Amino acid sequence: MWAEGEKGSQWEYTLCRLGISRERVFFLWSGYNVCCFFLLFAVEILLAIGGGQLYLERMEVGNRSAQSLFLAFWRNDFLHSLLPLTEGSRWVRNGLLLAVVGMGIAYLGSEEQWNRKLPLLWGNILMMGMFSDAAMNGKWDLVKSGLLLIGIVLLLAGERRKYREKREEG
Secondary structure (H helix, E strand, C coil): CCCCCCCCCCHHHHHHHCCCCHHHHHHHHHHHHHHHHHHHHHHHHHHHHHHHHHHHHHCCHHHCCCCHHHHHHHHCHHHHHHCCCCCHHHHHHHHHHHHHHHHHHHHHHCCCHHHCHHHHHHHHHHHHHHCCCCCCCHHHHHHHHHHHHHHHHHHHHHHHHHHHHHHHHC
């Protein structure tokens, strides 16, 4: 978000000169942000698996099994939310979460710095709330997915409103 709203940046001017609409810029930034968060999730998963493998190699042979790493991801709420294994509702929720975070950062990236502090706080609370569920909690995953869908609709409506206002000004 800092890079998108940086003062003195010419990206918006350059894209307008190229004839790229504000809406398209929003979707480009959203896609970029989703890819960045997807990579963050992937690196966290790979680090957890790699760290788990290193730990298992140093454990006594009698205390480890072929499913030790699987059980670690199942028992730990954060790890299970990051890599939900066979829990389909959590995969859907994670996909919607990536979309909301990516779109939210693209939406707030064009705002002035002082307008971004409170949404950043709420975004951090949202992320903590999403990753605190226990395994096999499909009903809450569906509720949270519904809330994330509402968030997507609100972000799209807000961006549409900003696009119309900019078009009327310019």
